[in-house]
Amino acid sequence: IIDTTTVNTTAFTEDTATQTEVIAENSGDSNTLFGENTDTISDLDTTASQSGPLLNTVLLPPQSAGPVLGYVNVKDTAKLMEYLAMDVVVSTFPGDVRFMLSSGPIPTDKDLYELYAMKGKVDGNGPLLEGDVISNATQSFNPTNGSPEVSMTMKSDGAKAWRRITSENTGKFIAITLDNTVYSAPRVNEEIPNGRSVISGNFEVKDAQVLANILEVGKLPVPSRIVQEDIVGPSLGRQAISAGLISMIAGLVLVIFFMALYYSTAGLVSDIALFANIFFIFGILSSIGATLTLPGIAGLVLTMGMAVDANVIIYERIREELAKGKTMIKAIADGYSNSYSAIIDSQLTTLIIGIILSQFGVGPVKGFAVVLIIGILTSLFTSIFISRLILDNMVRKEKPIKYYTNFTKNAFKNVNFDFMGKRRIGYIFSLSITFIGLMFIFISGFDLGVDFKGGRTYTVKFDQPVDATEVRNHLFGTFDDKIQVKTFSGNDKLKITTSYKIEESFPETDSVVASTLYQNLTGFYSTDPSFSTWDAVYKESQMKVEPTIAQDIKKSAFIALGLALLAIFIYITIRFRRWQFALGGVMALLHDAVVVLSVFAIFKNIMPFTLEINEAFIAALLTVIGYSINDTVVVFDRIREYLRESKAGTIKEIFNLAINQTLSRTVITGGTTMLSILVLLLFGTENIQGFALAIFVGVAFGTYSSVFIASSLALELYGKKSHDKSADEVLRRK
Numbered sequence: 001i002i003d004t005t006t007v008n009t010t011a012f013t014e015d016t017a018t019q020t021e022v023i024a025e026n027s028g029d030s031n032t033l034f035g036e037n038t039d040t041i042s043d044l045d046t047t048a049s050q051s052g053p054l055l056n057t058v059l060l061p062p063q064s065a066g067p068v069l070g071y072v073n074v075k076d077t078a079k080l081m082e083y084l085a086m087d088v089v090v091s092t093f094p095g096d097v098r099f100m101l102s103s104g105p106i107p108t109d110k111d112l113y114e115l116y117a118m119k120g121k122v123d124g125n126g127p128l129l130e131g132d133v134i135s136n137a138t139q140s141f142n143p144t145n146g147s148p149e150v151s152m153t154m155k156s157d158g159a160k161a162w163r164r165i166t167s168e169n170t171g172k173f174i175a176i177t178l179d180n181t182v183y184s185a186p187r188v189n190e191e192i193p194n195g196r197s198v199i200s201g202n203f204e205v206k207d208a209q210v211l212a213n214i215l216e217v218g219k220l221p222v223p224s225r226i227v228q229e230d231i232v233g234p235s236l237g238r239q240a241i242s243a244g245l246i247s248m249i250a251g252l253v254l255v256i257f258f259m260a261l262y263y264s265t266a267g268l269v270s271d272i273a274l275f276a277n278i279f280f281i282f283g284i285l286s287s288i289g290a291t292l293t294l295p296g297i298a299g300l301v302l303t304m305g306m307a308v309d310a311n312v313i314i315y316e317r318i319r320e321e322l323a324k325g326k327t328m329i330k331a332i333a334d335g336y337s338n339s340y341s342a343i344i345d346s347q348l349t350t351l352i353i354g355i356i357l358s359q360f361g362v363g364p365v366k367g368f369a370v371v372l373i374i375g376i377l378t379s380l381f382t383s384i385f386i387s388r389l390i391l392d393n394m395v396r397k398e399k400p401i402k403y404y405t406n407f408t409k410n411a412f413k414n415v416n417f418d419f420m421g422k423r424r425i426g427y428i429f430s431l432s433i434t435f436i437g438l439m440f441i442f443i444s445g446f447d448l449g450v451d452f453k454g455g456r457t458y459t460v461k462f463d464q465p466v467d468a469t470e471v472r473n474h475l476f477g478t479f480d481d482k483i484q485v486k487t488f489s490g491n492d493k494l495k496i497t498t499s500y501k502i503e504e505s506f507p508e509t510d511s512v513v514a515s516t517l518y519q520n521l522t523g524f525y526s527t528d529p530s531f532s533t534w535d536a537v538y539k540e541s542q543m544k545v546e547p548t549i550a551q552d553i554k555k556s557a558f559i560a561l562g563l564a565l566l567a568i569f570i571y572i573t574i575r576f577r578r579w580q581f582a583l584g585g586v587m588a589l590l591h592d593a594v595v596v597l598s599v600f601a602i603f604k605n606i607m608p609f610t611l612e613i614n615e616a617f618i619a620a621l622l623t624v625i626g627y628s629i630n631d632t633v634v635v636f637d638r639i640r641e642y643l644r645e646s647k648a649g650t651i652k653e654i655f656n657l658a659i660n661q662t663l664s665r666t667v668i669t670g671g672t673t674m675l676s677i678l679v680l681l682l683f684g685t686e687n688i689q690g691f692a693l694a695i696f697v698g699v700a701f702g703t704y705s706s707v708f709i710a711s712s713l714a715l716e717l718y719g720k721k722s723h724d725k726s727a728d729e730v731l732r733r734k
Helices: 030-034 041-047 074-084 156-168 205-217 234-287 294-323 330-337 339-362 362-396 423-444 468-479 509-524 531-538 547-576 579-602 615-644 651-661 663-681 686-717 729-732
Strands: 013-014 018-023 071-072 097-105 111-121 132-139 148-152 173-179 179-182 195-201 223-233 454-463 483-487 493-498 541-547
Touching: 071 074, 074 097, 074 111, 074 509, 074 531, 097 173, 097 423, 111 173, 132 205, 148 156, 148 205, 173 205, 173 651, 179 205, 234 362, 234 663, 294 330, 294 339, 294 509, 294 615, 294 663, 330 362, 339 362, 339 547, 339 615, 362 615, 423 579, 423 686, 454 509, 454 531, 468 483, 468 493, 468 509, 493 509, 493 615, 509 531, 509 541, 531 541, 547 579, 547 615, 579 615, 579 686, 615 651, 615 663, 615 686, 663 686
Parallel strands: 097 179
Antiparallel strands: 018 111, 018 173, 071 111, 097 111, 132 148, 148 195, 173 179, 223 541, 454 493, 454 541, 483 493
8 A cells, every 4th residue: 555645643632443444536526516626736726716616615636636635724624514514515425425634734735634535335424444453553664665654454354354445446545534534545556365554655754653553543442532732833832942941041050150159169060060960861851752841941940950959968068077177088988978868868759759740740741750850860970970070080180179169168157046946936937828828728719720620721912912801801702601811921912711612522613612712803903814824823822621631630630749748758757767757748748838829829810920720830839849858858867867876965956956957958959949940930931930930939938848847847746755855765765
């Protein structure tokens, strides 16, 4: 079989059923309806002046167009299918003929789709062969010329029918269809007796893979339906990527300068490790063929802020060892060895979050998770191995190494704040914020995104300033109360969300809703754009989520959050062998999550960008949980170390000492991470600003809670009578 069509595919589908049908030839007097064929595509416009009632919607193809009956503009597809379903049109053709459109536009014009006439079974007008007869379909390469092709094998009963069909239709075209859409229309070269077929033609590898997938999943005997779709126009996409790259570069510059200014020579070493880290991340992403989306860039920005964490832990340890009078080479060796447990525990807890995100997230959220996981692993390698390699080499060559500048030499030196004695102040502050936040959550609720409630969201640009309230009032007449209109990134752009016709599953429903929206918005333009212009230029993005999928997304979000907290509780309990640490840490995470949720409830109508509770927000919340427990684990690790050493002092004094000793790392890591996210918040597009705000607030309160909530609650759980007892006495009793 030789494929003479261009294969395209769109959409995310659930459950499919592939069918095989013969392209109809001499199907009635088609010229009566469509006129005469043209010789070239350039003649298509000329045909519009010819006779025929459907010529306003169908353009005739060249004589060499093979099985293609005509071309249809994307804006006319719904109208054409309505015409072809009319009794007067149906009666013109034989009973075994029906019409279908191609799955994608033609290569030379992205607005034109191919129209085919199908000849199936007379009884019921069904396909000649269903997809369940296929046992296997894979993309392969022609052994002679190496060109991509598709190999297909059929079951025994299908092979018999296939032999008859190919024998009767040699030299004709057979269409491979999926839910009334043509994905391929190859020509039959000869009879195929054994059910083993090869589809070849002008394929790219990706095209062949798509067709093989269509045939393979076609074994499922149910129809496909688009349940979730997200389309971003080129102008909005360029703007988002540009803003994301600017944020990434600005964040990188800030982190580099901060580390150099704070740690001097050692800071420059960490900067080299950071560049190596970014190089590895891009290399791995490229090797696995990953697409760097906007959330992926956000993950990269966050990774840069967190990448220096391991170096900060190590450098602070080295400074402690140098303060004890050790030589540089001994201080470096002990600094690294004493840092491993804190680094590994803190990074592994964040890795747990990344893995959960990758399993329960879809689309951009999964992309964010992939970047986060890769970033954590590469950060461990560059911070522990590359920076150590450089420092050891500098020591061997007797080059001077400084871990501070004149401004930072005495920073956090001899800090001795009574955190545990002031813990009740933290309780009052946290309870006040939590109470106010919960009050707003229960009274005003959240602004739920379309992926949490189902519906369609459009980002629409206008050629002049528009008023969101005026537009909503105008749309209200058509869409009733199922319409939500918000200003989006300027007064000439709106974000329109509606659940209008979302329960309908007809193929043309999406086009009908878009067309209805277009017709209602034309009065707000100074010009009169055509539908194709509006669809391509002014409709910058659209997203569709069916209600059932919205429920699945919400369910997955709750499962992901629950699993994250459970996994962290189990990990800390096992690693620290103290349930007090595990429960204190998880309670602090719940505190951070409630604070972030409260901010979104309180400021949802105040901020200049949307604060929606959607899948991206859940990703941000899980990231906050990962960061916060990372911070907490570093403090707990130092407490564990002092308890093991049976350091002199009471339990309360040991907690205070550990917090003060790790305070520099807590502030520096929190500061660098917040700097990176602040850049994303200030320079990112509106699509990412809500996501960035959630992480920014979460990192700020995660830094606070690791000291005032997690550690304080762990101390409380030891029991009030234990606070003034020695570590040995308490541990023996516990």
